[in-house]
Amino acid sequence: xxxxxxxxxxxxxxxxxxxxxxxxxxxxxxxxxxxxxxxxxxxxxxxxxxxxxxxxxxxxxxxxxxxxxxxxxxxxxxxxxxxxxxxxxxxxxxxxxxxxxxxxxxxxxxxxxxxxxxxxxxxxxxxxxxxxxxxxxxxxxxxxxxxxxxxxxxxxxxxxxxxxxxxxxxxxxxxxxxxxxxxxxxxxxxxxxxxxxxxxxxxxxxxxxxxxxxxxxxxxxxxxxxxxxxxxxxxxxxxxxxxxxxxxxxxxxxxxxxxxxxxxxxxxxxxxxxxxxxxxxxxxxxxxxxxxxxxxxxxxxxxxxxxxxxxxxxxxxxxxxxxxxxxxxxxxxxxxxxxxxxxxxxxxxxxxxxxxxxxxxxxxxxxxxxxxxxxxxxxxxxxxxxxxxxxxxxxxxxxxxxxxxxxxxxxxxxxxxxxxxxxxxxxxxxxx
Amino acid sequence: xxxxxxxxxxxxxxxxxxxxxxxxxxxxxxxxxxxxxxxxxxxxxxxxxxxxxxxxxxxxxxxxxxxxxxxxxxxxxxxxxxxxxxxxxxxxxxxxxxxxxxxxxxxxxxxxxxxxxxxxxxxxxxxxxxxxxxxxxxxxxxxxxxxxxxxxxxxxxxxxxxxxxxxxxxxxxxxxxxxxxxxxxxxxxxxxxxxxxxxxxxxxxxxxxxxxxxxxxxxxxxxxxxxxxxxxxxxxxxxxxxxxxxxxxxxxxxxxxxxxxxxxxxxxxxxxxxxxxxxxxxxxxxxxxxxx
Numbered sequence: 001x002x003x004x005x006x007x008x009x010x011x012x013x014x015x016x017x018x019x020x021x022x023x024x025x026x027x028x029x030x031x032x033x034x035x036x037x038x039x040x041x042x043x044x045x046x047x048x049x050x051x052x053x054x055x056x057x058x059x060x061x062x063x064x065x066x067x068x069x070x071x072x073x074x075x076x077x078x079x080x081x082x083x084x085x086x087x088x089x090x091x092x093x094x095x096x097x098x099x100x101x102x103x104x105x106x107x108x109x110x111x112x113x114x115x116x117x118x119x120x121x122x123x124x125x126x127x128x129x130x131x132x133x134x135x136x137x138x139x140x141x142x143x144x145x146x147x148x149x150x151x152x153x154x155x156x157x158x159x160x161x162x163x164x165x166x167x168x169x170x171x172x173x174x175x176x177x178x179x180x181x182x183x184x185x186x187x188x189x190x191x192x193x194x195x196x197x198x199x200x201x202x203x204x205x206x207x208x209x210x211x212x213x214x215x216x217x218x219x220x221x222x223x224x225x226x227x228x229x230x231x232x233x234x235x236x237x238x239x240x241x242x243x244x245x246x247x248x249x250x251x252x253x254x255x256x257x258x259x260x261x262x263x264x265x266x267x268x269x270x271x272x273x274x275x276x277x278x279x280x281x282x283x284x285x286x287x288x289x290x291x292x293x294x295x296x297x298x299x300x301x302x303x304x305x306x307x308x309x310x311x312x313x314x315x316x317x318x319x320x321x322x323x324x325x326x327x328x329x330x331x332x333x334x335x336x337x338x339x340x341x342x343x344x345x346x347x348x349x350x351x352x353x354x355x356x357x358x359x360x361x362x363x364x365x366x367x368x369x370x371x372x373x374x375x376x377x378x379x380x381x382x383x384x385x386x387x388x389x390x391x392x393x394x395x396x397x398x399x400x401x402x403x404x405x406x407x408x409x410x411x412x413x414x415x416x417x418x419x420x421x422x423x424x425x426x427x428x429x430x431x432x
Numbered sequence: 433x434x435x436x437x438x439x440x441x442x443x444x445x446x447x448x449x450x451x452x453x454x455x456x457x458x459x460x461x462x463x464x465x466x467x468x469x470x471x472x473x474x475x476x477x478x479x480x481x482x483x484x485x486x487x488x489x490x491x492x493x494x495x496x497x498x499x500x501x502x503x504x505x506x507x508x509x510x511x512x513x514x515x516x517x518x519x520x521x522x523x524x525x526x527x528x529x530x531x532x533x534x535x536x537x538x539x540x541x542x543x544x545x546x547x548x549x550x551x552x553x554x555x556x557x558x559x560x561x562x563x564x565x566x567x568x569x570x571x572x573x574x575x576x577x578x579x580x581x582x583x584x585x586x587x588x589x590x591x592x593x594x595x596x597x598x599x600x601x602x603x604x605x606x607x608x609x610x611x612x613x614x615x616x617x618x619x620x621x622x623x624x625x626x627x628x629x630x631x632x633x634x635x636x637x638x639x640x641x642x643x644x645x646x647x648x649x650x651x652x653x654x655x656x657x658x659x660x661x662x663x664x665x666x667x668x669x670x671x672x673x674x675x676x677x678x679x680x681x682x683x684x685x686x687x688x689x690x691x692x693x694x695x696x697x698x699x700x701x702x703x704x705x706x707x708x709x710x711x712x713x714x715x716x717x718x719x720x721x722x723x724x
């Protein structure tokens with residue numbers, strides 16, 4: 001009898017639990033994978049708010065560091081078990097591969113609904129990173145495939161206090177390379193450290209080299225080089241490479257810059273040990289955490305030529321994509337519309353000191369972030385060029401610049417080496 | 433009866449063989465198979481290129497062979513400097529010295545530390561502007577200011593500095609294995625040698641060294657396998673490949689996989705690297721057999 005009662009009891013419990021489970025399943029739940037450690041707490045708060053408003057549960061799952069996240073996303077793509085929403089870390093060709101494999105939902109119709117209502121909220125350059133233009137070299141149908149969550153620009157920052165100590169006007173950073181190089185001598189004489197950056201991690205070298213390439217030869221010639229129509233041995237490219245030599249010789253570089261990791265560079269600048277830093281707009285949050293009293297300003301890298309405007313890397317800092325195979329894709333899109341709304345974006349910007357992707361949310365950001373946001377006028381990014389350089393060529397260029405900085409190679413020698421690799425890669429592509 | 437015995441034996445080894453196959457043999461075959469394709473790691477389609485990736489590694493990829501050379505250089509320093517130090521310290525701790533247990537613990541601390549922590553700590557010790565600059569200060573204090581240097585950002589010293597730090601981190605493993613080996617040598621042999629009038633050096637040469645050869649071979653194989661695969665320490669010390677001066681094979685494989693999205697090529701590099709390690713280990717093994 002007792003056994004029978006226990007059995008009935010167990011059966012009853014399972015039945016009740018089963019019902020409650022079914023009831024829970026009726027509510028949609030969206031899973032989002034991301035890598036943004038600094039934004040996780042704010043994302044969780046916003047998710048709770050959204051659940052209160054709509055009853056839709058949103059789970060932000062953090063997988064850091066970004067390298068580990070990147071591998072997880074690729075593995076999930078292979079196993080076709082990507083979450084409802086995810087971000088892609090990598091170059092445009094990786095983004096294109098995800099689209100070709102059918103992992104990403106095209107968002108153009110959502111963006112353009114109601115007279116481009118959603119699309120018009122964003123900075124065009126932030127959206128461009130997630131867009132494939134007609135005739136793009138990746139073979140993707142034109143359209144928008146991602147939602148920018150925030151924007152970033154990579155510029156220079158300078159320490160106002162150290163500027164004053166050097167006898168410089170703290171409200172007038174150098175505008176030309178000549179002025180910049182002159183400061184190098186003053187920095188050397190004062191025994192200070194000049195420019196710090198994560199140039200040990202090479203991609204930032206690529207970034208600044210591109211800035212100067214745009215400034216010296218203009219966008220068309222840079223893109224023509226990528227297309228193989230202009231060689232890297234062109235005098236303009238030699239001028240770009242020579243800038244690094246000039247900077248090295250002027251003493252503007254901090255010691256050990258070429259093996260510096262960005263975290264060390266950020267610590268040095270935040271601790272007022274370096275006059276300049278080359279960093280992205282995310283640094284505002286980092287510096288605030290390290291030294292809240294730091295007085296600094298943002299500036300464009302000093303111009304080397306007046307022929308073309310200086311260009312900096314900028315655009316979408318991080319973006320989310322909707323899984324095309326998700327059964328919750330409609331709900332996921334609705335959540336992203338809400339997340340990129342003016343109030344949510346302003347809250348995200350205030351809480352995390354990142355630049356909002358929604359152009360209507362800029363009014364409440366701190367002054368230093370506003371300075372970074374003004375850089376958006378000069379922003380460009382390899383992901384919006386429509387063509388991409390071969391990775392071995394980028395690697396050879398970055399390594400070559402490191403070699404120039406340590407005095408191992410001349411700009412001319414580096415240009416020849418890079419061009420050789422370019423020709424080899426082009427021949428390989430042709431053979432395929 | 434014989435069949436029963438054979439089956440019984442196979443049953444005993446079956447779990448080990450199964451686990452070994454699942455986690456080692458099958459992945460190795462898969463990785464080799466992927467090395468025959470051009471694949472970005474995302475698409476469902478792969479383009480078969482045959483041995484093209486291997487051909488590129490062997491005949492075109494200068495960066496790859498530079499990384500192999502760098503790893504070999506670090507390994508050479510580890511095989512000599514690190515292992516000699518480990519052996520000498522183990523030999524010292526095997527004798528009746530004061531606080532020998534304390535030393536045993538101390539020497540084993542570096543190997544159990546994370547490579548990232550070791551890298552950051554040494555970066556702080558060595559570097560000038562973002563560190564304490566301890567080495568250069570010490571050199572200045574003892575009157576050798578001419579030798580002060582940017583150890584990690586000079587292409588002439590970066591790899592050697594990495595190698596020395598790697599030795600500091602890794603010698604504890606060798607120390608522990610050597611110590612265990614030394615403790616298996618019967619004490620009676622030393623006593624008999626002493627009674628026969630052998631000096632300490634003669635005992636060391638005629639008893640310790642010959643009996644320690646198998647242990648030395650084991651330590652040498654482990655050193656080669658461990659050192660050739662070093663990369664975390666390099667990333668935390670110099671941020672990466674430093675214009676090729678601190679490039680090592682694992683960093684090259686990562687660059688192919690993550691930087692270039694060439695998974696097929698990265699797999700081919702992995703297989704090539706694995707084969708090199710297997711060949712080196714095999715040679716060491718054969719060499720030790722011959723020695724014995």
